[in-house]
Amino acid sequence: MARFIGTIEGEVKTTSFKILLSTSDVEKGSFVKINHEVYGWVLARIGGLKRYMQDGEEVLIADARTIGYKQNEQVLIPKSPFKPNEKVYSADKELIQNVMGLSKNRKNNIYLGLLEGHNIPVYLDIQKTIGKHVSVLAKTGAGKSYTVAVILEELLKNDIPIVVIDPHGEYSTLKYENDDYDAMLKFNVKPRSYRDKVKEYAANIIINPDADKLTLNPKFSLEELIDILPMRLTDKQKSIVYDALKRLEDKDYTIQDLINVVKLEKEKTKWKVISGLETLRNSGIFDGRPITEEDIVKEGQASIINLKGTEPQIQELIITKIARSLFNAAKSGLLPSFFFLVEEAHNFCPERGFGDVLSSNILRNIASEGRKFGFYLCVVSQRPARIDKNVLSQCNTQIILKVTNPNDLRAIGQSIEGFTSGMENDIRQLSVGQALVVGECVEQPITVNIRARETKHLSTVRIKEKITPMKRETGFIDKIKPIFLKDESELSERVDMEKIKIGLERSKRRKTLRDRIISIFLKDK
Ligand SMILES: Nc1ncnc2c1ncn2[C@@H]1O[C@H](COP(=O)(O)OP(=O)(O)O)[C@@H](O)[C@H]1O
Ligand SMILES: [Mg+2]
Structure with a gap:
């Protein structure tokens, strides 16, 4: 039984009308339905809500916008308005999914989360979502990387090849199961590890010991x-x-x-x-057996290019070289369609005036031409205003989380067709983990509570905490000593112990080992 929530009130237009609510638990953004005398059930959405006193009684009024009804794969708006005083009901799952163009089952789709206000699962058509290039934009800490990881999990389930440009080394946690059971329960998600599907490469394998060494082909034009x-x-x-x-x-x-x-x-x-x-x-990135395009782009595999601990110039070089060789291979039809994710995209394809970097050109080319060769780009950034406008405007699936900076909001507005001030307000008011999804994968923009991850999330906020200087407490020396002085027996296998010992004896005469380590780390003390 559909839930009755009120009646249409006052002047009725085909695209907008007011509802006199008979219940106070209706939320902004929720979907309602009205039976039209000619067109049958029509979907509409609550915009704003107003509450006031009239003749000693509280009145609750909602502004609603007509979304439409589905006919021959098209969403149409009725050509005549609803009757005044027509009954309004809470919309059912079936009608919302139909009219909003959401898929009905999880299989072969991207399960992104739950539709805000309705707890209806949002399943997006993979091709319509990633096939149009994707941008994931929001201020720091709003949930970009989390959302991206959810998408990666879904693509891995569907064996879509993935390449991740990962400046913070945060995506290798796809190998580990999430342990936040409450969150997963809420979204009907089971913990899962993608260990066998994740291949991690790093230029700096000293600080990324779990990764394979990244070696690029030294052949150049x-x-x-x-x-x-x-x-x-x-x-x-x-x-x-x-x-x-x-x-x-x-x-x-x-x-x-x-x-x-x-x-x-x-x-x-x-x-x-x-x-x-x-x-x-x-740079060391050309030493060894180079990885091939086929090593990087493989069905059912996410290749993570972990750039943590790599100098910015070398990072640019790596991205440029990989993006170019993959683009050429894709153009020659040598690769299956794949998803290429660039985190911190403002650093790799900055807007003019924010520096020119090596990777700009190739990323611009991929943005404008990649789609037809199955090279699907996804750019992620906390500074939309600083990403190359050409790149941003080519990303036709937009996943926007909370943004408050006016310049960034303006840049987002310019890259979205039909952007309204209402949408701008919605974006400002999103909470962490909520996203506005815009693009061909949805009939109209929707707000989604992004589902819990199946895999563990490594927050970069926590990464930053980890690298802030350790407190200089007692025991500090004992903590760092093992980094420098492994067990003596281990050392003796690789190095000439005699030489080291002589050296140590000499220096002991001058300073104790403890003093020397302190002097390296605590120069400012
Ligand atoms: N969908 C979500 N569900 C639960 N927690 C989330 C979600 N999105 C973000 N978070 C929380 O917010 C923190 C920051 O998210 P993250 O994706 O790392 O932000 P950023 O936008 O900077 O990439 C995460 O560590 C996590 O605790
Ligand atoms: Mg992030």
């Missing part, structure tokens, strides 16, 4: 190498680079080989080229 070298080259220098590449063309070469060939040049101007190549070589 001339334009690529000119772009990637950390300096501007003159025409003469470009031709030196060209000659060197030409000579090594058919070989499996390393950066060192390239340096050696350039060294054979007679011109003095070669030294600048060599120093650039040395920077590339010293």
